[in-house]
Every structure is written in structure tokens, then in C-alpha cells.
Amino acid sequence: MVEEKKKPIATGPGLPEMPDEIVISPPKSVFDWKRLVFMSIGITLFVVVYFSSQWPDAIDPAGAHFPLSQAAKGALAVFLLASTWWIFEVVPIGVTSLTIGVLQALFLIRPAKQAFNDFMDPSVMFIFGSIVIGMVFTKTGLTKRLAYKMLVVVGEKTSMIYLGCFVVTAALTHIMAHTAVAATIFPLLMAIYALYGEGDKQTKFGKGLFMGMAYVAGAGSIVTLLGAARGAVAIGFFNDIMGKDISFFQLTYYMFIPGWIMVFALWGFFMVCFKPEKKSIPGLREKAKQLNAQLGKITRDEIMAIVIVGAVIIFLALRSFYPELKIFHKTAIVLLSTVIFFLVKILDVNDLEEIPWNIILLFAGAMSIGFCLWETGAAKWLAVNWLVMFQESSAFVFVMSIAFFVMIMTNFIMNVAAIAISLPVALVIAPYLGVAGEVILYASLVVAGMPFLLLVGAAPNAIAYNSKQFSTGEFFLYGLPASIILMAVVALSVFVIWPMLGMPITIPRP
DSSP, X not given: OEEEEEEEEOOSTTOOOEEEEEEEEOOOXXXXXXXXXXXXXXXXXXXXXXXXXXXXXXXXXXXXXXXXXXXXXXXXXXXXXXXHHHHHTSSOHHHHHHHHHHHHHHTTSSOHHHHHHGGGOHXXXXXXXXXXXXXXXXXXXXHHHHHHHHHHHHXXXXXXXXXXXHHHHHHHTTTSOHHHXXXXXXXXXXXXXXXXXXXXXXXXXXXXXXXXXXXXXXXXXXXXXXXXXXXXXXXXXXXXXXXXXXXXXXXXXHHHHHHHXXXXXXXXXXXXXXXXXXXXXXXXXXXXXXXXXXXXXXOHHHHHHHHHHHHHXXXXXXXXXXXXXXXXXXXXXXXXXXXXXXXXXXXXXXXXXXXXXXXXXXXXXXXXXXXXXXXXXXXXXXXXXXXXXXXXXXXXXXXXXHHHHHHHHTTTSOHHHHHHHHHHHHHHHGGGGTBOHHHHHHHHHHHHTOOOSOGGGOHHHXXXXXXXXXXXXXXXXXXXXXXXXXXXXXXXXXXXXXXXTTOOOBOOOO
């Protein structure tokens, strides 16, 4: 602001003159042309697609036609607008999600009740409950206690801090949902970053720490059925179409090596792209010991938090081994812990104001556009058009094309939906190319777990964004080379790893 002095008057003998009036001039506003351009691009894409003439049908190898209705075209239009606004953050990401529901209702793409019901889908509430668990860890002091103990183990080198955080994150996703892991690890990383000595300033170390957590949470979650729901859904499709079942340990047998290759590959990636400004933090280990000692003995609230969260994790794990427990929905189990936290007064009403509703809305909108693409048939139209382009390709090219399609789609819609629209079509085409169904299943599951481009691709991405260490544009930009690494690991798995482990890659053509 600019201060203008007017009519200076003497205030007394020997004293400097003081203005009798101070006029505050408002700062000159700078018009945000970049924001206007990308906002306009999103709106233009919506208008062009929605009001365009009828598009050609998609035709699968069996000759079945899949027309693109006006509602489906509208779903694609909303999808393009939302993607543009999310990537370039022309408005808060939660507001873009609200726009998704509004456009569906205003342009009669889906009834308002359907469009907005998805905002309270059980998956969204599961994310809410997982974030609350993370808040409890922070409020009780468990986060700091865990962070200090980790730093005592990994030492003062920032490269080892990266590695330690990534390994712990990936390992936890073997036994609990990656959303819950991210929500639990996030405050721990905030505590670690506070000791880096840069305050809230954005740094390379901060970007690598939080983006890396999101990426490796996905990498670890592919190893078991406990990491995410996508595995069980994909196996269900595979069983229905191929008449074969995949056991819990069989999935882990084939996914363990690709998952952990990605964890260590991502560590190398972040050490190159976001090499920490400091090679080490001198005295960090001793400081961590001192801070841990200052916390004193474990408190009642910490013990109760451990017991409650531990019970949730155990119950969720048992659901995978005892089918009769599946009548208890995972969202209800996680939300029960939220209720208990308030009953035992670990949390109070003020804590509700600390919940990042922007992140909750982000996933609410992602669920809405995902269901919109699925229910209108737009997603099926995309999948058939993509896969038939490769129906004359070699087995390897066909598998990689499926993996690429799932990888792209899982960045924009639920990974479960991305698998649901592509796997059935791919499994029908595969025998004609001499491709085994197993390699399609596992290749799809690998990439479905690692959406590295958009925040809406997975909850850990959005949770990491809450650190304010990176922008949506940066996430997208660095997600491109990370996605190339992912595709390289899939290729290595198809060519070398899975054949060595005994997985069938090709079968005789009919």
C-alpha cells in the first residue's frame, strides 16, 4: 500500500512535522490472464463437445455397437472441463468438484439427485474417516513420537529420510488401505519437515517428501488385497469372465516385486528431481532424541488412539480372510472410529473445523464424474474405441496398450471404474491375440494403483497436496516422467519378472 502525506504540521518545538491526514492508496490489482485463459479453455472444451453433432458408434471385435448418447457426450464435456480446471487450478479444487455436479444437473446429463448423491458416496466418507484418524494421531502427539523415533533410526542424511519415509509408507499399505496410511503418515511428515528448518516455505525436500509419499502409497498398495478395493473388484471380473480365481497370496506373489521396484525407483526419481537443498541436517538425530524425551511417557489419549485404530486395521484385514465379515462395510467401520474418538473426548467439535473440506470435496466430485462416465456409457465408448485399435497388434503391444489406457483413466476416474470398463473388453479380445488373461489382470492392477498425474486419481495425492508444498501443475508435470517409469516397470514385468515367476503370458490362439 502507498501512504500519501498531506498538510504536514509541526507537533512541537524540535519535533519533526507529522501529517494531519494519511490517505491509504489501494494496491494496483494485477489481472490474472493465465487463470482466465485456462478457465476459458475448460469452458470452450465443454461447449464444443456438448453441442457437437452425433459422434460415431464404438464397435467391438464381436460387432456390437456402443453409441455415444447426448448424456454420454455431456459426461465427456464435463470431464474435459473438470480436468482442465483441476490441472491448472483456476478455482479451488473443491469448487471444481461442485461445478461437476452443477453442470450435470443444469445440462440434464444426469438427474441432480444422482449427481449430488455421489458426493456422499461411501468411498468419500471412507476418506473422511481416514483423515480423522490422521488428525487424531496429530492431536494426541503420536505423530511426533513416531516421527522422532523414525529420525533416530534413519539418521541425519536427507536421502535416508526420504527412503525411510517411503519404505514405511509402502509397508503400511500392505496391511491397511492406502488412504488411511496416507492420512496417518501425512502429519508425521509434517512433523519431520518442521525439523528441516525452512518453516512453511516450499522447498525441493518438501515437494519430494510429500509427493513421494503419495506415489509410494500407490506402489505399496498393489502388493496385497488390503491396500485398496481395486484388487478384489478386478479379481471378481476375472473370475466371472475367465472362470478362474486368484487367491490372496497368489496376487502378492506376482505383485510384490513390481511394487517394490517402483518404491525404490521412485526414491531415485525424487532424489534426482527434488534433490534436497541440504545433504544432511546436522544434529538432527540428537535433537530428535531430545524432543522424544520431552514428550514424556505415553499418554492415555495416545494409548486409546492406538487401541481404536489398531482394532479398525485388524477388523479390516480380517474381512479379506473371513467373507462372513464383509457384511460390515469398511466405511462404517472407519466412521465408527470417528464416533468413538468423540465419545472418549479425544476430539471435540472444534476439530471438525480443522478437516480439509477442500480435499473431501475434491474426491466427492471425482466420484460424481466417475459414475457419470460409467452410467452414461461414455467410459465404455472410450474403452472400446481405444482397445479395438490394438486388436491386430502383437501380444506385448496389446498388453501395454491396456496398461496405458487404465493408467490414464485412473487419473481421472475411480481406479475401480477404470478397471471395470477396460478389463471385460480386454479379456474378450485377448484370446484372439494369444494373450493370457492373467497378464492383462496384473498389468492393469499395477498401473491402476499409481495415478501420478492428477490429485483426483487417488486419495493420497490429495492428502499430500494439503501440505501446500506443490501445485496441481507441478504434480502433473512431474507425474509425466514418473508415469513413464511406471510403464517401463510394467514392460519389465511382462517381459522378464512374471515369466520367471511362472505366469502365463501367451496362450494358443483359437
